[in-house]
Amino acid sequence: MDKNNELVKEISTLMKTHPDNWQNKLSDKTKKKLREQIMKKRITDNLKIIKYLNQKKIDYLVLKGISLWYFDRGRDFEDLDILVDPEDVEKTATFLIRDFGYRYDRLEELDFLRNPEQNHAHDVSIIAPKMIPIEIHYRMFNYLDQHSLPLMADKVFLDYEGVKIPCQSKELQLLEAFLHNVYHHFFICDRKKWINDLNIIIGNYNIDWDKFLWILAELKQKEVIYLTVKMLNPKMPPQVLKRLKPVSLLSYIKKPVFIWAAYFVWDRLFPPKGILYQRFHIKENSIFFFLSYPANWIRLVFVTMKLVLKKIF
Numbered sequence: 001m002d003k004n005n006e007l008v009k010e011i012s013t014l015m016k017t018h019p020d021n022w023q024n025k026l027s028d029k030t031k032k033k034l035r036e037q038i039m040k041k042r043i044t045d046n047l048k049i050i051k052y053l054n055q056k057k058i059d060y061l062v063l064k065g066i067s068l069w070y071f072d073r074g075r076d077f078e079d080l081d082i083l084v085d086p087e088d089v090e091k092t093a094t095f096l097i098r099d100f101g102y103r104y105d106r107l108e109e110l111d112f113l114r115n116p117e118q119n120h121a122h123d124v125s126i127i128a129p130k131m132i133p134i135e136i137h138y139r140m141f142n143y144l145d146q147h148s149l150p151l152m153a154d155k156v157f158l159d160y161e162g163v164k165i166p167c168q169s170k171e172l173q174l175l176e177a178f179l180h181n182v183y184h185h186f187f188i189c190d191r192k193k194w195i196n197d198l199n200i201i202i203g204n205y206n207i208d209w210d211k212f213l214w215i216l217a218e219l220k221q222k223e224v225i226y227l228t229v230k231m232l233n234p235k236m237p238p239q240v241l242k243r244l245k246p247v248s249l250l251s252y253i254k255k256p257v258f259i260w261a262a263y264f265v266w267d268r269l270f271p272p273k274g275i276l277y278q279r280f281h282i283k284e285n286s287i288f289f290f291l292s293y294p295a296n297w298i299r300l301v302f303v304t305m306k307l308v309l310k311k312i313f
Contacts, residue, residue: 035076041132043066043069047066047161050165052095052099052100058095060088060166061083061152061155061166061167061168062082062165062166063081063082063137063167063176064077064176064197065081070158070165071200075196078132079133079134079135080132081135082134083140083152083168084138085138086113086139089113093124096128100131101130102127102128103126103127103128104125105126105127106125106274108274109124109125119143120143122138122139123135123136124136124138140180141179142184143183144183146219148218149172149215153169155169170206170207171207171208173201174202175216177197177201179224182224182228183263194232195234212240220254220256221256222244223246223254223256224257226245229241268300269293270293276296279296280296
C-alpha cells in the first residue's frame, strides 16, 4: 500500500505542476511501477472476461495478447482479442454489453460484419469505462479467403490461475503472428515486438511444420511469408526455410502476390475513414476531411524514410 501511495502522490503532484506532459516527468522507478499496475489490471480484466465467456459456453479463441504474455511476462498488451464465428459476434457483444457495461466503439463496424461482400474489415470493437477494450474478430485477416481453414479446430488450452485460455492451434497461432502485420499494418509496426511474438510461438510450441506449410499452400501465401521471414529473421528451422523458399523469382509472378501488393498500396493511400480520423482528428462530416488524404500521404513518406534510415543505420 505504501508503494501505491508513493505512486499516486508522485503522479498527482506532476499532474498539477506539469498538466500537459506529466507522463514524461515520471521517474524511471515510478514508470516501472505504473506499468506493473496497468498490466496487472489488464491481466485481471482478461481473466475475468475469459472466465465469463467460458461459463457462457461461447465458442471462441483468444488471439495473441495474454496468450503470448503467458510465455513472456515482459510482453505488453493493451486489449483482449477474441475470434468467434461471424454469427456469434453480436451475441457475444450483447452479453458483454449487458454484464460489463461495454458499448460499440464504432457502429460502422457492424455494417461491415453484416455485409458478406465486405473483405476490408475483420473485427468489431467494444469498450467500457473501467474494463479492457475488446476486439471481437470474425475472420483472421482482411482480404484473405480463409474458408478452407478450420479456424476453431485443434484448440490449445493454457491454464493461468485456474482459468482456461482457449487458443488457436499452434500452426494457426503462428500464421496469425505472421500475417496480421502483413495484411493489417503492411509492415508499418513494431518489428521488434513482431519478431518476439514469432519467436515466442516457435520457441514454446512443437510446430507441425508440414501442417504449417500446407496451410500456406492452401492460402497461396508461401511467397509472402518467405519475404517476411527474410526481412524479420525469426528463429525458424533452416530446413523449413529451405522448403519455404520459392523456386525462382518467377514464383512471385502470381495472382496472390499481386493482390497483396495492390491491397498494400491501396490501404496505405486510402485507409478507412475511421483510421484517418484517429490520425488527424478531422471529423468525417467536416468539409475539411478531404485534407486527411494528402496529410496521410505526407505521413507515409516520413514513416517510410524513418524505416529505411533505421534499416541502414
